[in-house]
Amino acid sequence: MARTTFEEISAADFFYRNRDIAGFTNPTRAIFAAVRELVENSLDAAESLKVPPDIYVRLSYANETDKETNVFRLMIKDNGIGVPPRHIPSAFGQVLYGSKYKPKQQRGTFGLGGKMAILYGQITTHQPARIISSTGMSKIYSYKLRIDIQRNRPLILDRKVLINKERWRGTIVEFSLEGDYSRAMPKILEYFKQTAMVNPYANLTFVDPKGRLYKFARATEEMPDPPKETLPHPYGVDVELLQRLIHVTTFRNMSDFLKNHFHRIGEITARKFLEFSNISPSKNPKRLSHEEVVRLMRMLKEFREFLPPNASCLSPLGEKLLKTGISKELEPEFIAVHQRRPSTYAGHPFIVEMAIAYGGEIPRKGSFLIYRFANRIPLLYDEASDVSTIVMNSMNWRRYKVTPDMPIAIATHICSTKIPYKTVGKEFIADRPEVRREIANGLREVARRLQRFLTRREHVSRDRKRLDIFSKYLPKIAEFSTQLAGKEKNPDIKKLLRSVKRFGT
Ligand SMILES: Nc1ncnc2c1ncn2[C@@H]1O[C@H](COP(=O)(O)OP(=O)(O)OP(=O)(O)O)[C@@H](O)[C@H]1O
Ligand SMILES: [Mg+2]
The missing domain is CATH 3.30.230.10 (Ribosomal Protein S5; domain 2)
Known part of the structure; x- marks a missing residue:
């Protein structure tokens, strides 16, 4: 009889097996996705400090003497916030690890993108990745690492600490990966062009494997205000979120709990809501039974007086x-x-x-x-x-x-x-x-x-056409009329044309 075997796999293993869902489908998509994930991390890193991003991306042949191979080296350098040293290994070597799980507008969402690029590089070339970063303090940290896919942990192969004399701040990521650049090229260039369109305050430089330099210079230094982190809005909560908030809260009554953990709940709204849901303002949130938590969630959704998110x-x-x-x-x-x-x-x-x-x-x-x-x-x-x-x-x-x-x-x-x-x-x-x-x-x-x-343009072009016809035939009509009338001197039609022109505009 066939036996069923059960096993558990890590998050890294899951994405290794299902890399298509993260955009790493084939060598063309993979090289595009790798560039894009790293550029997005760099843009986020610079914007979180409100400094105009300066991003340098270089894609080169891994083996300069044999350009026929499809193995590339990808390097990206930014002037962003940098990664604190204790987080570098996990931020780049552990799938689903990141600083962007907060309700805040950022490009990064999943804690996955950068690692997928590194993981793809690792499984296609077996080379480790190099991460160099500094938060602008006295030291620069350099890590050589690999992802232990089965355990979903970073494997540190080498770690160096350098003196940061110039107080450089930013991050450099470098690794090898297999890809099809000739196919990916149009998409990669289009990606840079469109990124420049919606980030007109960024300087983007891309050097491709053939040594061609593409520069997308910033058109303005003006940057939108950085987004702020927000609290969950009461209409979007579910039981799990409520349980988590109840677990971590330090507030001992419902009124303070609501005011401090939710967006758009102030003193008055909290009072009205508690009245509406028949919950005592002095009730300790930690004492809510499971049924009461479920009821609280329903009531939060039913109450119509919460203002929409700010x-x-x-x-x-x-x-x-x-x-x-x-x-x-x-x-x-x-x-x-x-x-x-x-x-x-x-x-x-x-x-x-x-x-x-x-x-x-x-x-x-x-x-x-x-x-x-x-x-x-x-x-x-x-x-x-x-x-x-x-x-x-x-x-x-x-x-x-x-x-x-x-x-x-x-x-x-x-x-x-x-x-x-x-x-x-x-x-x-x-x-x-x-x-x-x-x-x-x-x-x-x-x-x-x-x-x-378009309507205005149509009118203008119709009038222009009419004017063209007038200016073509009017002199002839004037000539004939002069002859018919037996006169010698043609009338002055310039005045007439001028008035037609004025009428047409
Ligand atoms: N260039 C960088 N500068 C500063 N921090 C970075 C940089 N690249 C990555 N990080 C840090 O590493 C974390 C993980 O990056 P990763 O791209 O894997 O996930 P993410 O950006 O959080 O989400 P997503 O999967 O949507 O890209 C980020 O949350 C960020 O804290
Ligand atoms: Mg990212």
């Missing part, structure tokens, strides 16, 4: 920066940008920003050029499944005088303390009704402005 925890790009970024890359004839008011889904605040651009460098390709961004990350794969695409396809574009053959680019930016990604590869956003509604409203607004521009 957007101060979000850091949208803003209409001005979005316009700067897009105009810099596409130089359009017309651009409309619009920032929606903050909204929420499942208790998470989010803001949608939209832009529509026409003409300039935008190609006519029979369909719109679509840019999707989430927390200032460009999303380049799985466009068809993304909520923005769903909204765009369901728009009645004819109403706005827009046809697919027009040179139109549409950009959507969603920022949130939690982006509803559908995979850990962060490639597309789930179709949440609240998010979809905001995108649709934003799109309608910019589409209306484009429509006005």
Whole structure:
């Protein structure tokens, strides 16, 4: 009789077996994903200090004498916050370890991306990774490490401490990986271009394996305010979260517990809510029975007087920066940008920003050029499944005088303390009704402005055509009329043309 065997695997082993869900599907996607995960970590690291990011990425052949192989060395250097030495091994050698699990708007979410890149490098080349980092204090720490995949632990092979005379602050990550650069190149360059668009305050430098230098210089030093960490909103809580808060709280009554652990609950709201739910304000939260915790959760969801989350925890790009970024890359004839008011889904605040651009460098390709961004990350794969695409396809574009053959680019930016990604590869956003509604409203607004521009342009071009006809035939008519009338001197038609021109504008 066949025997079933049971076993447990570590988180690292899980992602080793299922690397597709993190975007490491094949050598082309893997090299793209590795670059992208590391660039995003560096952008987060610089932004958390509100310093304009300076990021240098170098991809080179691992073996300079044999360029036919598909093994590359990837190096990335930033001027970010740096990693405290005791966290370096786990931050880069332990899957699901990170500093970004807080409700705060950041690119990083899962505690996974950087490790997936290193893990992929390790399983394809068997080489360790090198991490050098300093928080700007007197020392620089350098680690050579590997991931123990079965135990999900970092294996430190070498550790050096260097004197930081220059007080350098930042992080360098370097490792080898297998990849198909020639296939990945267009996507990688597109990624840098779009990253520059939504991070116009960043300096990005990329040196590719052929030694070509791509520089995306910052267009402004101005940076959006860094997002703040927020507390959970009462509409988004569940029993597990309540239990965890009750476990850690130091507050001894329900009123203080609610006020200090939840977003949008102050003195008055706490009082009203406790009255509504018939809970005594002096009750000790640690004394709540299981049934009472479940009831508390239900009541929190039912109470209609909590204000929606405050957007101060979000850091949208803003209409001005979005316009700067897009105009810099596409130089359009017309651009409309619009920032929606903050909204929420499942208790998470989010803001949608939209832009529509026409003409300039935008190609006519029979369909719109679509840019999707989430927390200032460009999303380049799985466009068809993304909520923005769903909204765009369901728009009645004819109403706005827009046809697919027009040179139109549409950009959507969603920022949130939690982006509803559908995979850990962060490639597309789930179709949440609240998010979809905001995108649709934003799109309608910019589409209306484009429509006005197109109508105005149509009038101008019609008048110009009319004027062309007048200026072509009027002199002839004047000549004939002069002959017919038996006169010698043609009348002065310049005055007449001038008045037609004035009428047409
Ligand atoms: N360049 C860097 N500078 C400073 N800290 C970094 C850098 N790269 C990584 N870290 C730290 O290492 C942690 C793990 O990074 P990793 O990319 O694996 O996960 P994450 O960014 O938290 O989430 P995600 O899986 O969504 O990328 C980060 O949370 C951050 O604290
Ligand atoms: Mg990351």
